Amino acid sequence: MKFKADRATLMKSLAHVQNVVEKRNTIPILANVLLLVKEGKLTIAATDLEIALVEEVAAEPLRDGAITVPAATLYEIVRRQPENAVIELDHPGGDAQLALRAGRYSTSLVALSVEEFPKLDAGKLSHNFVLSAQELRGLIDRTRFAISTEETRYYLNGIYLHAAEGQDGPVLRAVATDGHRLARVEEPLPQGAAGMPGIIVPRKTVTELRKLLDEASGEVEVALSETRIQFTIGTMKLTSKLIDGTFPDYDRVIPRGNDKILRVDKRDFNDAVGRVSAISAEKHRPVKLSLAKDLLVISAASAEQGSASEELGGDLVDYQAGPLEIGFQARYLSDVTDQIKGKVEFAFADGAAPTLVRDQEDNSAVYVLMPMRV
Missing domain, CATH: 3.10.150.10 (DNA Polymerase III, subunit A, domain 2)
Structure with a gap:
């Protein structure tokens, strides 16, 4: 595997994926980022087994192949290069280390085989719909403050997303509560979301998704099943497991007769x-x-x-x-x-x-x- 990329582009992508990497883990491969050059494209990916982020990156591919290297170390090295640097990464294959060159700087990083890297297949996702980045930001920003951090009530550790009937017709509704406060926010139900299962999107997924949305201005494709959800934002795909639990009947908490x-x-x-x-x-x-x-x-x-x-x-x-x-x-x-x-x-x-x-x-x-x- 071999490619060249400018520092700003590579650093931006590595910043995205390294946020997904679990800082404390007992499985060494989960601290690594996957670099894949295939069919003239560079893809960078990371996962913590719960969330996976895959991003296609603008680069000059020089040789197909794939390898994994420590995410935090690679990001720090790239970050410290001069602003206009062009960075070349080269892995000849086998047990060799990954060579990194930028101008007069060179280093090598211990690499782990892609065979150990978890598969990132999201499986079959039964429902697909599109939201604007602004709509999705609104659903998140107006509910995430109420997500519970109490791990024993794990089913409250995320945003409950489901189709419901609103005052003016079908809506996509987001709900979060920690038992002290509750937030319920809705948008008109997008085409393709009717009949979707009620799902609980985990707190970490919400946090990482919100960071990616800071840079988004167009549409976000959402695909989901009863166990997984995937967000496609431009060249990035964020896939996550869902919380396996039953969200409480929040409607009973909302008072009706307060006058x-x-x-x-x-x-x-x-x-x-x-x-x-x-x-x-x-x-x-x-x-x-x-x-x-x-x-x-x-x-x-x-x-x-x-x-x-x-x-x-x-x-x-x-x-x-x-x-x-x-x-x-x-x-x-x-x-x-x-x-x-x-x-x-x-x-x-x-x-x-x-x-x-x-x-x-x-x-x-x-x-x-x-x-x-x-």
Whole structure:
């Protein structure tokens, strides 16, 4: 195997695939990246047995062949080359090392045979549809903050993606919850997604997919079955196993009869929560919302640091129901309101019941927050 590639192109691709490589593993081949030159094309791939990323890279192929080398080491060597460097990688075959040359620099890397590298076949994927990169980013960004990190509840460690019936017709719905907050976001159901199984996309897959979407502007092809999902973004294919579990009936958690409505500007509310919660260094610091007609007082107290409060009223607050006091974890409040662009609409039942949160101008997303004692 032999090819030449410019440093920027090669480094960009290696940055993509090395993120998939598991940093701590007991199987040496999983720390390696696969380099394959075949039929005039260079392909770079990596896997941790749960996720696989394959990318076709612009290069000058000089000799067909394949080899694997340590991903982190190769990336670091390429990264440290001059910006305009042209890098040549050459593996003559057999047990030889991989030779790397760039200008006056040369090195060799211990290589492992491709025979040991896991097969990357995704198998048969029964459903195929297309989403714009913007739509997919929106589904991820507005739900991933609520993914659980509690490993014992593994079925909550991802985003639940499924077809559902929305207010205006069939939708593709993404849901995440950690038991303290819930996010439900939807887009019109794309052609080909009808009848798809409900699937749980793992947290790591969501994280790596979101990084790739930063560079995407066109369409993303999605193919899935009950056990796997594959995203094709330009010249990249990200394939992942799905979480084998049953997502809970989230619809039961979403309150229906909350009739005490607060509307407040997102930026003013977020800024006030940030200032008030700064009084405490506690990770799970609570803030209290005290409501009266067209008045919101946000307060927090700490036995070590003292107390703080801020009043929002006038044109900033619209609240017509009776007095109410309710507490939330400050970070959870901010995580939800960060997803909202204009006015935040809170729908309360009482100080102990789940609270419904929406964007007043966008009904495609619904959030639920569990209150806490303050």
